[in-house]
Amino acid sequence: MKGALLYEGKAKQVYEAKDATGKLILSYKNDATAFNGEKKSVFPGKGRLNNEIAAHIFSMLQDQGVKTHFIERLNETEQLVWQTEIIPLEVVVRNVAAGSITKRLGIEEKTVLEPPIVELFYKDDALGDPLINDEHALLVASITQAELQEIKTKALAINIHLQHIFQAIRIQLVDFKLEFGRLACGSIVLADEVSPDTCRLWDVATFEKLDKDVFRQGTGDLLTVYEEILNRLEEQK
Ligand code: TMP
Numbered sequence: 011m012k013g014a015l016l017y018e019g020k021a022k023q024v025y026e027a028k029d030a031t032g033k034l035i036l037s038y039k040n041d042a043t044a045f046n047g048e049k050k051s052v053f054p055g056k057g058r059l060n061n062e063i064a065a066h067i068f069s070m071l072q073d074q075g076v077k078t079h080f081i082e083r084l085n086e087t088e089q090l091v092w093q094t095e096i097i098p099l100e101v102v103v104r105n106v107a108a109g110s111i112t113k114r115l116g117i118e119e120k121t122v123l124e125p126p127i128v129e130l131f132y133k134d135d136a137l138g139d140p141l142i143n144d145e146h147a148l149l150v151a152s153i154t155q156a157e158l159q160e161i162k163t164k165a166l167a168i169n170i171h172l173q174h175i176f177q178a179i180r181i182q183l184v185d186f187k188l189e190f191g192r193l194a195c196g197s198i199v200l201a202d203e204v205s206p207d208t209c210r211l212w213d214v215a216t217f218e219k220l221d222k223d224v225f226r227q228g229t230g231d232l233l234t235v236y237e238e239i240l241n242r243l244e245e246q247k
Pocket of ligand 1: 210
């Protein structure tokens, strides 16, 4: 089923899917990194948790009519997706101030951002994923103005769907990062992953952080909080 290894990122490997043209296998690793790879650890079982969480979330988004690269979960750590050409933008949506925006703009953590803020980062590890504006995005990402608008509109629509998904499991969606990819036919779909690696998720009652910030900040056990997210999503079904 698995063909050649095409790409290895910090949290996933991407394989060709044998006998399935135009499809790829994403294999979730147990590695966690932060601060552009400066902080690194291995958490046995993290790959399974993120694979299962991302599969749940992508399925729910697809049920809501969001077009994504996701096809199906294959096993504990792998999922089958449509091959896309990843657009080198990290599209961040913020509902509540946390993380880099609090430092960059001096905004207090927990400040509600209404309307939500969309930020673009250039996906380039060597440059440390810099924050960019729309004109920079057109320059570095080979997309048209209309496609950039489409990406931002999709990100805000996905924000509404994700807020509902997480509200139902008593979680506040603080912010998250999306990546989009271009299918062979040219259309742009949600790609990469949506998981506690790529979202800030706070318990609505206790404000407990149930995401990768526990690893970034060294304030809790990554596996315990990821397991909590998966359990709550599974209870929902
Ligand atoms: P930030 O506050 O550090 O800019 O992060 C915003 C959101 O994006 C947060 O939910 C974490 C996520 N994120 C990633 O998924 N990958 C990254 O490399 C970074 C820096 C943030």
